[in-house]
Amino acid sequence: MQAIEVRDREIERRLDAYARARLSPDRESTARTRARVMREARLRFEAAPIVAHITPSVAVAANRSTMRRVAIPFLAASVWLGIAVSTISAAQAGGPLYPTRMWIESATLPTARAERAGAELGRLDARLFEATDGASRGDVGAVQAALDEYRQIADEAIAAAIGDSALETRVAAALDQHLSVLAAVASSLEGKGNDTAVEAVEASIQRAIARNRAVVDRLDVNGTGGGDKGSPSGPVANPGGAGGGTGAGGGADPSGGKPDRTPRPTPAPTDPQGPPAHSPHGQSQ
Amino acid sequence: MTIDDAAIERLVTEAQLGDAWAFGMIFDHYHEPIYRFIASRVNRPSDAEDLTQHVFVKALEALPRYESRGIPFGGWLFRLARNAVIDHVRTRHDHAELDSVIEWTHGDAGPDEIAVVRQELDAVGAALASLTDEQREAIALRFFAGLSAREAAEVMGKQEGTVRGLQFRAIAALRRQLGIEPDGSDLVELRARRANVITDG
Numbered sequence: 001m002q003a004i005e006v007r008d009r010e011i012e013r014r015l016d017a018y019a020r021a022r023l024s025p026d027r028e029s030t031a032r033t034r035a036r037v038m039r040e041a042r043l044r045f046e047a048a049p050i051v052a053h054i055t056p057s058v059a060v061a062a063n064r065s066t067m068r069r070v071a072i073p074f075l076a077a078s079v080w081l082g083i084a085v086s087t088i089s090a091a092q093a094g095g096p097l098y099p100t101r102m103w104i105e106s107a108t109l110p111t112a113r114a115e116r117a118g119a120e121l122g123r124l125d126a127r128l129f130e131a132t133d134g135a136s137r138g139d140v141g142a143v144q145a146a147l148d149e150y151r152q153i154a155d156e157a158i159a160a161a162i163g164d165s166a167l168e169t170r171v172a173a174a175l176d177q178h179l180s181v182l183a184a185v186a187s188s189l190e191g192k193g194n195d196t197a198v199e200a201v202e203a204s205i206q207r208a209i210a211r212n213r214a215v216v217d218r219l220d221v222n223g224t225g226g227g228d229k230g231s232p233s234g235p236v237a238n239p240g241g242a243g244g245g246t247g248a249g250g251g252a253d254p255s256g257g258k259p260d261r262t263p264r265p266t267p268a269p270t271d272p273q274g275p276p277a278h279s280p281h282g283q284s285q
Numbered sequence: 286m287t288i289d290d291a292a293i294e295r296l297v298t299e300a301q302l303g304d305a306w307a308f309g310m311i312f313d314h315y316h317e318p319i320y321r322f323i324a325s326r327v328n329r330p331s332d333a334e335d336l337t338q339h340v341f342v343k344a345l346e347a348l349p350r351y352e353s354r355g356i357p358f359g360g361w362l363f364r365l366a367r368n369a370v371i372d373h374v375r376t377r378h379d380h381a382e383l384d385s386v387i388e389w390t391h392g393d394a395g396p397d398e399i400a401v402v403r404q405e406l407d408a409v410g411a412a413l414a415s416l417t418d419e420q421r422e423a424i425a426l427r428f429f430a431g432l433s434a435r436e437a438a439e440v441m442g443k444q445e446g447t448v449r450g451l452q453f454r455a456i457a458a459l460r461r462q463l464g465i466e467p468d469g470s471d472l473v474e475l476r477a478r479r480a481n482v483i484t485d486g
Contacts, residue, residue, distance in 0.1 A: 010465050011456050015428040018409040021402070023324040023429055029334050030316060037341040038309055044345055045303040 028163040035159035039106070046103040093130040093149075094142035102149050113160060117167045120157035121174045124150060128181050135188040140201050143185065147204045151211065158215060175212040182209050288314055290357055297358050301348055308348075312341055315359065318430040319366050325413075325425040326370045336373055340366045360439040363430065367422075367440055412462035420455035423448050 025033070091097035105123060110116050127150040134142030154175065161167035186205040189198050288296075293314065299307035319340055324333035343365050351361060413421060419441075426437035427448075434452070438445040459465075 008456055011459055011463075012428065014405065014409050014463065015424065015459075017402075018406055018413075019321055019325075019429045021406050022410070023321040025317060025320045025324075025334065025337075029320075029330070033316065033320075033334060033338045033341070034309075034312060036338055037312055037345070038305065040342050041305045041308045041345055045305050045308075 031159045031162045035156060039156070043103070043107060046099065092142060093127075093134055094139060094145040098145055098149075113164065114167060117157055117160045117164075117171065120153055120160060121170065123153045124157065124174060124178065127153060128178055128185075131185050132181065132188075135185045140189070140198055143189065144201050144204060147201065147208055151208055154208075154211070154215075172216045176216045179209055179212055182212070293358050294353060297348070297351065297353075301351070308345065311344075311358075315362055316341075318432075319362065322363065322366055322425050322430040323370055325421075325429050327373060332373065336366075336369050340369050343369070356439060357436065359432070360436050363426065363432065363436070363440040408463055409459075412459045415462055416455050416458055420451050420458065423451040424455050424459075427452055 091101045109119050127146045130146035131143045131150065134140070134146060157171050157174075161171045182205050186202050186209075189201060288310075293311070296307045296310050300311060316337065320333055320337045323336045323340070324330065327333055327336065340362070344362055347365070351358070413424065416424065422441060423437060426432045426440055427434065432440065434445050434448050438448040441448060443451075
């Protein structure tokens with residue numbers, strides 16, 4: 001068995017080189033796929049409670065007479081829609097319907113890349129406005145909610161821009177401009193309300209500032225050259241995690257602020273006959 | 286990045302409860318091996334990207350119904366990937382060819398070096414194309430996706446010993462195709478054969 005293992009090393013080396021060169025995704029492909037999959041995930045996860053809420057009502061309605069079966073759900077849906085539209089449009093940052101509003105915003109974004117990036121930048125501005133507005137009212141919860149969404153949208157905007165130098169420049173410029181606004185929000189919070197909550201929001205703002213700076217620096221260093229494919233053996237693209245420092249290959253990680261939850265890596269046991277370095281499970285046979 | 290099975294199961298549980306961050310971590314962990322496996326079975330990188338995305342969206346749909354039951358999440362995910370590839374090949378009458386068109390070389394490599402590397406990669410591609418479908422699948426799961434023999438066996442629906450056998454024969458075929466010199470154990474075998482021939486003669 002030992003001889004077989006030694007003998008196979010050359011084959012392993014060649015297969016590994018082949019996989020790295022011809023079977024590995026480039027960073028643009030990784031970022032694209034991640035952004036699409038995570039968008040789908042967020043839509044599903046956020047829609048699930050709404051569906052769960054509506055389904056029982058529909059089931060009850062199905063047992064009634066034809067007239068009522070048609071009329072009541074229609075009426076209920078109309079009323080619900082009316083209330084929902086007016087409530088959602090008025091939902092403020094930090095309010096119970098704020099996530100729903102964000103979900104609807106996200107679901108109605110254009111699909112074309114440039115338009116999408118432009119819309120994401122508009123959403124970033126809106127979140128900054130909400131954060132500023134919340135800070136001026138001393139509403140720490142609103143600021144925190146707006147900043148959480150800001151980080152998530154920034155991730156998506158960066159992922160959407162990767163590989164297009166013009167878009168990357170636009171995103172970097174926007175994030176650069178936001179730095180001063182974020183700093184102003186942080187200073188306006190001083191001495192307002194609950195110290196612990198304010199500290200948490202300030203920490204959140206500092207993280208957003210650090211991330212923006214990192215992204216701006218990175219794009220400046222690359223000369224906005226998103227087409228750089230880099231080494232195939234290098235790490236997976238990390239469009240949104242430039243400043244996150246989670247080390248988890250977070251990509252356009254929607255959380256941004258959950259570094260402590262990164263699962264603790266464990267060293268992969270040696271598997272002499274097994275595959276080369278890349279082992280997703282790190283377990284021997 | 287290496288995450289142990291327990292951490293993966295925790296992430297899966299959190300994702301089942303609607304935590305998008307946890308699903309993102311799962312994506313980051315499995316994206317490259319899944320992509321590599323798929324890319325080794327389809328013709329075009331664009332197909333590999335689309336199918337990889339399809340697999341993760343399928344996983345998202347099926348996640349609420351996933352139960353471990355002794356099968357690791359990775360095995361379950363790779364089964365989705367395998368089924369997606371089979372469907373793709375069947376519906377598009379696509380043949381699994383390993384000679385993918387994308388290729389990267391290091392920026393500092395000279396033209397001669399690039400030519401040598403390309404030649405070597407072409408040779409590996411041709412050697413892989415000469416394997417049987419099952420041998421190629423075993424190699425893809427073991428070496429490109431990085432699964433253990435047990436996991437590869439679960440994905441292929443075969444016994445672990447069968448997968449080891451497929452891998453052994455595939456490697457022997459690759460060595461022959463690539464002209465990799467046999468080592469000491471093979472020389473012993475060759476000498477024994479030669480001795481038999483002489484004795485018989």
